[in-house]
Amino acid sequence: MGPIGVFDSGMGGLTVLRALLRRLPDEDFIYFGDTARVPYGTKGARTVRAFARQDAAFLHAQGVKMIVVACNTASAFALDELQQEFPVPVLGVIEPGIETALARTRGGPIGVIGTSGTIRSGKYQEGLARVVGAARVRARECPLFVPLAEEGLTEHPITEMAVAEYLLPLREARVDTLILGCTHYPLLKRAISRFMEPETALVDSAEALAGAAARTLAERGLVRPAVAPPVAAGEAAPARPQLEFWLSDVPWKFAEAGARFLGRPIESVRQVNLDEVEQAGRLVREQRRGA
């Protein structure tokens, strides 16, 4: 009955935490953002897998009852391995995003956008193609979207231009559903939706993931009981859900960016030394070799 652990390459995963908090208001959460090594989306599969294992191990060492991989790139490259390595449920954002897109498409092509790593992994494309056939799937990497969202240029002519540059082939293909396959992209939702045809449904992995997390908790009997009000006057108020933020670096624009992604200010954050995160990862790897 511990907290739910959520990790991401950096602060983008706060959009996922935001959806989880809305959906599961009685749960405790620990968020870990690997801000010292962000981004993951441009980096190779082997590197992303090593980082993701360390991030998950750090959360697991805090006694979490479930691990949410908020980062699409880490979900693409490391989810299977993490599910084998950890004894708690490990959820990624890709499968829920695919399911939502399949539920919303009206027979037209389905588009997916993401980082270079996520798109080159082919995970979204394979999952979609298994159901609708490869001919109905369109994928695009949009590498500038992450820095644009991080810089807060959500409504800026530069962003309009980048959106047009990346999304024109998807608009021309008349996709009826578009998966925002990166935690940063919901911040650009308005600019994306202005550029696409009005009938294109935008699928936000964060919302889809929160639904999947609620189902998993229920199935495994891991739901934290709702906090009851004090029974009698004078009785201590019950503890409110706890929210802890850990980062491997406190970046220059942390306060602004954090509030932008989470939708409210982050009151306090703790910095974890990268050595500790790596050490947690090494222990898991060794235990696995020993087993």
Add this chain to the structure above:
Amino acid sequence: MGPIGVFDSGMGGLTVLRALLRRLPDEDFIYFGDTARVPYGTKGARTVRAFARQDAAFLHAQGVKMIVVACNTASAFALDELQQEFPVPVLGVIEPGIETALARTRGGPIGVIGTSGTIRSGKYQEGLARVVGAARVRARECPLFVPLAEEGLTEHPITEMAVAEYLLPLREARVDTLILGCTHYPLLKRAISRFMEPETALVDSAEALAGAAARTLAERGLVRPAVAPPVAAGEAAPARPQLEFWLSDVPWKFAEAGARFLGRPIESVRQVNLDEVEQAGRLVREQRRGA
């Protein structure tokens, strides 16, 4: 008489290596790019210092005779410390950039652009202000320039727009000299120079650093003798200068990006496990504590 070690947060430092190769064609070089943890420019001082120490220690363990900190952000936060920690000369890019700008200014304001870390460290501004006074110094952080250069959008309307957005205050201040205080920015030189007044001198830290490296080698008697042609027919050809590339990650767009920054294709690259880099850093830290 070992090779010269050059490190950078990633591949931007290849613009520095390119200048070094032109200036010191008889020297051997080892380049290390910390592509697994790139970028440094958005990250905090403590994180950058820890990474820089590890990078330098990795090069030092290969027996280099000099260490060049090609990354402006690492130079800003870690140079003093590295110079104390390593027994070989350690050169950064900031001091040479300042000297060149001071030699080229014609009495007008001097501008400097760089990453958030470099600009917020205040190193360029302090060095310039000591000579010309703070009133003549203008600084701007240009966070989108790194992803634009990495994506190869060197001549693209998005880049034109970002250049105008960041540099307008510097153009309006009529700076007569502008320091490109990030290894990525020389790739955007044409777009920058089109936007600024034609008489503005652009100072490329890479060129300035190569000159400083040549002077340091000469002063310390570390110059590698020029390779002589074979004396007699049948004699083995002398070994040509060696060039080794080490990266902590092989990113998705390595081949294109590498050639763009170095100005020629990179024939072979070796991937070093991040564990080894961290281990090298730990040894230096422990030795220092023990000393």
